[in-house]
Amino acid sequence: xxxxxxxxxxxxxxxxSVSPCSVSSSSSHPSPAMQTCSSDDEQLHSPTSPTxxxxxxxxxQGEENSPRCRRSRARGDTVxxxxxxxxxKANNRERNRMHHLNYAxxxxxxxxxxxxxxxxxxxIETLRxxxxxxxxxxxxxxxxxxxxxxxxxPAAAILVQDSYPSLSPSWSCSSSPSSNSCDSFSPTSPxxxxxxxxxxxxxxxLRLNPFMSAL
DNA sequence: TAGGCCATCTGGTCCT
DNA sequence: AGGACCAGATGGCCTA
Numbered sequence: 001x002x003x004x005x006x007x008x009x010x011x012x013x014x015x016x017s018v019s020p021c022s023v024s025s026s027s028s029h030p031s032p033a034m035q036t037c038s039s040d041d042e043q044l045h046s047p048t049s050p051t052x053x054x055x056x057x058x059x060x061q062g063e064e065n066s067p068r069c070r071r072s073r074a075r076g077d078t079v080x081x082x083x084x085x086x087x088x089k090a091n092n093r094e095r096n097r098m099h100h101l102n103y104a105x106x107x108x109x110x111x112x113x114x115x116x117x118x119x120x121x122x123x124i125e126t127l128r129x130x131x132x133x134x135x136x137x138x139x140x141x142x143x144x145x146x147x148x149x150x151x152x153x154p155a156a157a158i159l160v161q162d163s164y165p166s167l168s169p170s171w172s173c174s175s176s177p178s179s180n181s182c183d184s185f186s187p188t189s190p191x192x193x194x195x196x197x198x199x200x201x202x203x204x205x206l207r208l209n210p211f212m213s214a215l
Numbered sequence: 216t217a218g219g220c221c222a223t224c225t226g227g228t229c230c231t
Numbered sequence: 232a233g234g235a236c237c238a239g240a241t242g243g244c245c246t247a
């Protein structure tokens with residue numbers, strides 16, 4: 001059972017603003033609708049919910065069934081329906097957004113070095129590992145260029161294309177120390193970190209991974 | 216059983 | 232106005 005601030009807050013304020021038969025609410029007293037209540041749809045829209053009960057109890061007996069009152073109540077119902085529809089649509093969008101985020105994370109997991117069969121990285125581990133992986137590759141490029149600095153073809157480009165063909169387009173720029181064109185590939189955390197922070201950037205499951213141990 | 220991870224809902228804020 | 236993004240809350244599931 002999810003308890004949360006009642007969605008009726010806005011609706012009630014709108015209802016009270018348009019309804020001549022609603023509670024004569026004082027601004028100095030919190031509306032009963034401000035109390036927490038269940039978010040279950042049935043309960044949310046149930047006539048027995050505390051909020052509506054309060055509203056109904058507070059209605060002026062004489063005006064309760066007047067045509068004007070019925071109209072305003074119908075309008076309130078319409079407002080509720082509209083708001084509920086908007087909320088449902090927003091929930092669907094948010095769900096899809098998170099699904100897309102998860103798909104992206106899965107894609108990221110796929111390009112990371114292979115792992116033991118049942119070792120699926122958590123979200124945070126995936127991000128940390130990816131960060132570390134990028135740093136390690138950039139270090140590899142830097143060292144490779146240092147070793148083959150005099151060759152016309154950047155050794156790093158060959159190395160990357162051989163080892164990580166799917167990544168090579170992103171790494172096709174020169175990585176020579178004198179070039180700033182790849183500054184974006186210079187993550188600072190692992191490279192400049194202490195051994196403690198290196199530990200931090202290595203997912204616990206991966207500390208025995210050959211790639212990670214090669215660092 | 217506590218803690219970690221995750222999915223989902225929700226309301227607020229920003230952007231188009 | 233509506234959508235995207237974000238962070239907090241909550242409950243379910245799993246594992247040590």
